[in-house]
Amino acid sequence: MKKLLSVFLLLFLVSSIQAQDINKSTKDGFISISLGLAIPTGDFADDDPGNNDAGFAENGASFTLINFGYLFSKNVGITAMILISPF
Numbered sequence: 001m002k003k004l005l006s007v008f009l010l011l012f013l014v015s016s017i018q019a020q021d022i023n024k025s026t027k028d029g030f031i032s033i034s035l036g037l038a039i040p041t042g043d044f045a046d047d048d049p050g051n052n053d054a055g056f057a058e059n060g061a062s063f064t065l066i067n068f069g070y071l072f073s074k075n076v077g078i079t080a081m082i083l084i085s086p087f
Contacts, residue, residue, distance in 0.1 A: 028077075029070040036062045 037060075044055035062083065069079035 028072075029068065031066065031068045032064070034064045034067065038062070 038057075039059055040055065040057035043051065043053040044057050046054040047056050048054050065082040065084060067079070067081045069077060071077040
């Protein structure tokens, strides 16, 4: 278990280091698609009216159809997103 945790930690650190690397050949824009799932737990998911900490949260999902951005200059850019939350 200790070795497995060490491997994951090492991989996380290596990916973080490379994520900060500046590549001059990249363009000034991006396009992405993503999805997410929300599963509440604990008091946040509790639906007991007698519990003052109850959050009454339910499961949910989110789908981003299009997310894009473009840099006009070093400090000026624009982003936009089309998002669907079906639940």
